[in-house]
Amino acid sequence: MVESSSPRPPQQPAPPQYTSPHGASPSPAPRRPARRRSHLRLLLASGAASTALVAGSVLPLDPLLPAPASARADDGGKVLTVAVSQSMDSLSPFLAQRLVSTSLLRLTYEYLTNYDPGDAHAIPGFATAWKPSEDKLTWTFTIRDDSKWSDGKQATAEDAAWTFNKMMTDENAATANGNFTANFKKVTAPDPRTLVVELKKPQATMAALDVPIVPKHIWEKVGDFSKFNNDKTFPVVGNGPFVITDFKVDQYVKLKPNKDFWRGAPKFDELVLKYYKDGDAAVAALQKGEVSFVPNLTPAQAAALKNADDIKVNDAPGRRFYALATNPGARSRDGRTFGDGHPALRDPAVRKALFQAVDRETIIDKVFQGHAVEGQGYIPPRFETYFWQPSDGQRIAYDPAAAARTLDRAGYRKDGGGRRLDKNGRPLSLRILCHATDPNDKAVGKYLQEWWGELGIGLKVECLDNVSDPWLAGEYDLAFDGWSVNPDPDFVLSIHTCDALPATPKDTGATDNFICDKEYDRLYVRQAAEYDPAARADLVKRMESRLYDTGYMNVMAYPNAVEAYRTDQIKSITTMPEAAGNLWGQDGYWSWWSAVPADGDGGSDSSSSTGVVIGIGAVVVAAAAAGLLVAMRRRSTAEDRE
Numbered sequence: 001m002v003e004s005s006s007p008r009p010p011q012q013p014a015p016p017q018y019t020s021p022h023g024a025s026p027s028p029a030p031r032r033p034a035r036r037r038s039h040l041r042l043l044l045a046s047g048a049a050s051t052a053l054v055a056g057s058v059l060p061l062d063p064l065l066p067a068p069a070s071a072r073a074d075d076g077g078k079v080l081t082v083a084v085s086q087s088m089d090s091l092s093p094f095l096a097q098r099l100v101s102t103s104l105l106r107l108t109y110e111y112l113t114n115y116d117p118g119d120a121h122a123i124p125g126f127a128t129a130w131k132p133s134e135d136k137l138t139w140t141f142t143i144r145d146d147s148k149w150s151d152g153k154q155a156t157a158e159d160a161a162w163t164f165n166k167m168m169t170d171e172n173a174a175t176a177n178g179n180f181t182a183n184f185k186k187v188t189a190p191d192p193r194t195l196v197v198e199l200k201k202p203q204a205t206m207a208a209l210d211v212p213i214v215p216k217h218i219w220e221k222v223g224d225f226s227k228f229n230n231d232k233t234f235p236v237v238g239n240g241p242f243v244i245t246d247f248k249v250d251q252y253v254k255l256k257p258n259k260d261f262w263r264g265a266p267k268f269d270e271l272v273l274k275y276y277k278d279g280d281a282a283v284a285a286l287q288k289g290e291v292s293f294v295p296n297l298t299p300a301q302a303a304a305l306k307n308a309d310d311i312k313v314n315d316a317p318g319r320r321f322y323a324l325a326t327n328p329g330a331r332s333r334d335g336r337t338f339g340d341g342h343p344a345l346r347d348p349a350v351r352k353a354l355f356q357a358v359d360r361e362t363i364i365d366k367v368f369q370g371h372a373v374e375g376q377g378y379i380p381p382r383f384e385t386y387f388w389q390p391s392d393g394q395r396i397a398y399d400p401a402a403a404a405r406t407l408d409r410a411g412y413r414k415d416g417g418g419r420r421l422d423k424n425g426r427p428l429s430l431r432i433l434c435h436a437t438d439p440n441d442k443a444v445g446k447y448l449q450e451w452w453g454e455l456g457i458g459l460k461v462e463c464l465d466n467v468s469d470p471w472l473a474g475e476y477d478l479a480f481d482g483w484s485v486n487p488d489p490d491f492v493l494s495i496h497t498c499d500a501l502p503a504t505p506k507d508t509g510a511t512d513n514f515i516c517d518k519e520y521d522r523l524y525v526r527q528a529a530e531y532d533p534a535a536r537a538d539l540v541k542r543m544e545s546r547l548y549d550t551g552y553m554n555v556m557a558y559p560n561a562v563e564a565y566r567t568d569q570i571k572s573i574t575t576m577p578e579a580a581g582n583l584w585g586q587d588g589y590w591s592w593w594s595a596v597p598a599d600g601d602g603g604s605d606s607s608s609s610t611g612v613v614i615g616i617g618a619v620v621v622a623a624a625a626a627g628l629l630v631a632m633r634r635r636s637t638a639e640d641r642e
Contacts, residue, residue, distance in 0.1 A: 339474020
């Protein structure tokens with residue numbers, strides 16, 4: 001991604017940048033793309049996946065331009081256009097892992113359950129009810145009888161059974177969401193309205209299976225699931241609120257309302273996800289009325305739009321964390337090691353010293369410019385039930401002098417030139433992977449170079465368009481990392497287990513950064529099978545505590561969701577949570593399904609979009625009785641998904 005070369009107006013706020021507390025020159029920061037990995041669902045997503053827009057010049061709207069008007073489809077209908085900066089990795093529900101792709105699939109396929117836009121508890125989706133057997137090893141889902149595929153065929157339990165069985169028997173079909181079915185023993189559909197899932201052992205996430213259900217009569221014709229991207233035949237058959245009608249790589253995805261959607265058709269006549277490689281271009285398009293919505297604004301862009309006519313900036317607490325990940329030594333499950341991570345990072349004392357020399361407050365104030373809160377535990381505060389904070393005695397505070405003492409005691413002393421030496425007497429110098437298109441990574445990297453430099457440790461900031469290759473190969477020392485967390489945190493917890501490591505050095509695992517800790521794994525197995533909400537939350541917090549103490553992950557910030565939309569195009573729209581939540585990347589389809597055109601004259605006939613909660617309070621059987629998802633309540637101020 002190339003930053004805009006346009007001159008910045010004098011009144012324009014500066015982009016996120018490094019401003020040394022000791023007076024060094026500022027340096028603008030670039031932004032980050034997503035990285036893709038087999039068996040990983042990238043939120044968000046995924047690992048270190050971000051759709052942040054470029055920091056740079058945001059030009060004020062030219063007064064000579066005509067006044068913005070609502071976009072029109074070719075047939076004259078109302079169009080809601082969403083600017084995106086992330087490429088679609090696939091339109092296949094079995095392969096798609098990036099946030100933009102998984103968000104699209106949320107709009108086009110039903111999942112067994114959905115999440116309430118108010119507090120994110122499980123509500124009916126393709127299934128109207130679900131309940132476990134007494135031993136918790138068999139789950140029975142009641143499938144709704146009013147869901148049709150967009151080609152007119154009835155959607156049934158057989159479609160769900162086929163979807164899950166394909167993932168269980170074809171490893172290519174398990175690429176994106178295989179973690180959800182890893183514990184499945186058998187899946188059957190005894191009749192069109194009944195789905196039965198038998199488990200190998202109890203699984204507490206059965207009302208949070210974020211797997212798109214596909215039409216069997218379409219997908220059973222697919223041969224190689226590793227190569228089929230679902231992007232050649234349109235319209236794409238689905239049963240969600242929208243139907244994909246057209247797609248051009250790195251240009252756009254077009255969708256039309258599903259008139260037969262059981263919850264009611266969307267109000268806009270067309271939804272377009274339009275790709276912008278340059279973030280400032282997307283903001284300029286919003287200013288001119290060429291797009292309706294832009295996500296992931298930089299602080300500079302948000303400030304420039306704050307007082308603009310007919311534009312609303314939504315700045316909400318996020319569901320994402322921003323972290324430093326260390327390479328503890330890349331390894332595979334068969335015991336072999338690979339990569340070239342610095343061996344000093346296998347020493348807990350070195351990891352602790354590095355984190356003692358990270359000033360989170362400066363990162364929040366100077367890089368995020370207040371659009372984030374200080375990071376602590378692995379789960380953001382939005383998810384109140386699972387949010388963990390270290391105790392006063394456990395917390396690793398910013399203390400450069402203590403960091404120096406930690407290294408001295410561990411035997412990493414300075415030479416006459418002030419350089420810190422490793423155990424072999426060589427200068428200790430590290431590398432950190434930086435996403436070249438992230439507006440924060442390079443700025444934070446500048447600070448780390450200064451802070452760690454004072455310890456005598458060298459740091460090379462390697463900003464790449466593609467961080468996936470060296471990351472998967474274990475050819476890095478540290479990396480800027482980040483994940484969006486779902487209402488049920490099982491997935492982001494699972495990527496740090498030993499089972500997530502690649503089977504062999506030639507394989508690609510589900511691991512984030514090669515962590516394998518037996519105590520963490522023991523806690524993970526227990527929480528996955530714990531049905532009591534309070535007990536499970538306690539186990540999750542103990543996992544976060546363990547992850548914090550090992551020093552493999554340093555969560556520096558929980559960024560806000562900062563986004564903007566045109567109020568002269570969108571009259572009303574539902575955030576998630578409804579009280580101070582986000583619009584882009586939700587745990588559901590509520591934003592775009594609920595959006596009402598500004599003049600109230602949407603092409604769709606349905607009135608249900610104006611009442612997002614209609615039908616949502618329907619039957620949530622058994623899971624509520626078991627207390628399964630009561631623990632998934634979010635804070636009243638929160639934000640986004642994946």
